Amino acid sequence: MNTEMDSILIVDDETFYIDVLVELLAGQYKVVVAKNGQQALDRIAKGFEPDLVLLDVVMPEMDGYQVCQALKDSPSTCDIPVIFLTVKSDVDSEIYGFDIGAADYIAKPFSLPIVKARVATHLDLSRAKKRLQAHNLLLEAKVIERTQEISRTQDVAIFCMATVAETRDNETGKHLRRTQHYVRLLANYLSQDPKYQEQLTPTYIDLLYKSAPLHDLGKVGVPDSILLKPSKLTPEEWELMKRHASFGLDALEKAEQEYGSSSFLAVAKEIAFGHHEKWDGSGYPLGISGDAIPLSARLMALADCYDALINRRVYKDAFSYESASEIILEGRGRHFEPAIVDAFIALQPQFIEIAQKFADDE
Structure with missing residues (x-):
């Protein structure tokens, strides 16, 4: 009572x-x-x-x-x-x-x-x-809390898996952080363009952000002798290196077969398989061009390339922000989609902020 x-x-x-x-x-x-x-x-x-x-x-x-x-x-x-x-x-x-x-x-x-x-x-x-x-x-509160916990667990598992792949060629988790922030930055900017509004919804941009760290998952299938080689790769070695895109796709397709398809896996497969394609069709593994390349992969292509330029690799020294920007601009309409390059040019200060915030430890 x-x-x-x-x-x-x-x-x-x-x-x-x-x-x-x-x-x-x-x-x-x-x-x-x-x-x-x-x-x-x-x-x-x-x-x-x-x-x-x-x-x-x-x-x-x-x-x-x-x-x-x-x-x-x-x-x-x-x-x-x-x-x-x-x-x-x-x-x-x-x-x-x-x-x-x-x-x-x-x-x-x-x-x-x-x-x-x-x-x-x-x-x-x-x-x-x-x-x-x-x-x-x-x-509702418990469901939201549980859903958030599951999402955090998935994010941690994804990031750990991606980090394993990256560290095999002496890169760090900071590269993953930087590139996923670059991708989200570009996507948010382009979402204001009528051409991309329908696809670049907040939900899709979140999927891009979460799946971006898996772009080089396929490196686990490339031998150390190639990944860590400080000199130029032979034609045969380069062909094997290029197969990391297919290795990544295969790994994600196996996960899909085991656990079922999802929007996350769909975007992750596009990025892993397509981020080395080029706007003019000269990339790999399929040599497709223009809008035939998934938007997720086109965004990742610029983000990954920019980060590779401004950071030291086993085979090269780091470029300055200015030099890296010039190289990206030179690739407009060839390596990269023009609209994505234009977005990058407009967002250069934010790109530099991300690069400095998640800079590799000396």
């Missing part, structure tokens, strides 16, 4: 009915009275929060239907059950009352036991509804 009294607002312009209802209910409930519709709404506006409203229909100036409609139109009062007290017992009047949100009708003159029973019933229903809403909110 509730330790706190439920509160009832009685709204009626007839003193007789008010007196009868107060005498009937005051011992069990906190009862507040209003003698017209506006006075009822004013009491609520001043902070009174009834658990139930007993509302006369026929009142001067503002009738019960108008009061009920006002209560139902407000988010703060729309869930308060309203029981109409009325001499209007015709079907059309009752249907109209229910349509605007009434919980029940009690015809005047009323039976006191019926009033008492219906008040108790609707208060019980209201409490049950509130408990259910609170329970649902708790469940």
Whole structure:
């Protein structure tokens, strides 16, 4: 049983009915009275929060239907059950009352036991509804928390797997961080362009960000003698190096076969397999060109290339930001999609900020 009294607002312009209802209910409930519709709404506006409203229909100036409609139109009062007290017992009047949100009708003159029973019933229903809403909110919070935990676990697993691939050629997890931030930066910028708006939704950009670290997953299949070679690769070695794109695709397809397809895996496969394709068709592994290259791979191509330029590799020293930008610009329309290069040029200060924020340890 509730330790706190439920509160009832009685709204009626007839003193007789008010007196009868107060005498009937005051011992069990906190009862507040209003003698017209506006006075009822004013009491609520001043902070009174009834658990139930007993509302006369026929009142001067503002009738019960108008009061009920006002209560139902407000988010703060729309869930308060309203029981109409009325001499209007015709079907059309009752249907109209229910349509605007009434919980029940009690015809005047009323039976006191019926009033008492219906008040108790609707208060019980209201409490049950509130408990259910609170329970649902708790469940929602738990589902959100669990979903976030699963997502964090997946992100950690993905990043660890990608880091294993990167460290095989003496790169670090910082490369992964930088490139995924570059990709997201470019995607957010291009999402304002009508050409890309439909594809570059917030959900898709999040997929790009999370899958970007897997771009060189296939390096696990390339021998150390090739990955770590400080001099120029022979034609045969270069052909084997290029196969890392296919190795990455194969690994992700096996994961898909084992655990089922997902939008994440679809984007990850595009990036792993296609980020060495070039806008003019001179890239690998398929030699496709232009829009035939998935947008995810086109974005990754510039991000990966820029980061490779500004950081030291076993086979080269780091380029300056200025030199790297010039090389990217020279690749406009050949290596890279022109619009992506234009986005890069506009975002150069942010690219440098990311590079410095996630700089490799000396």
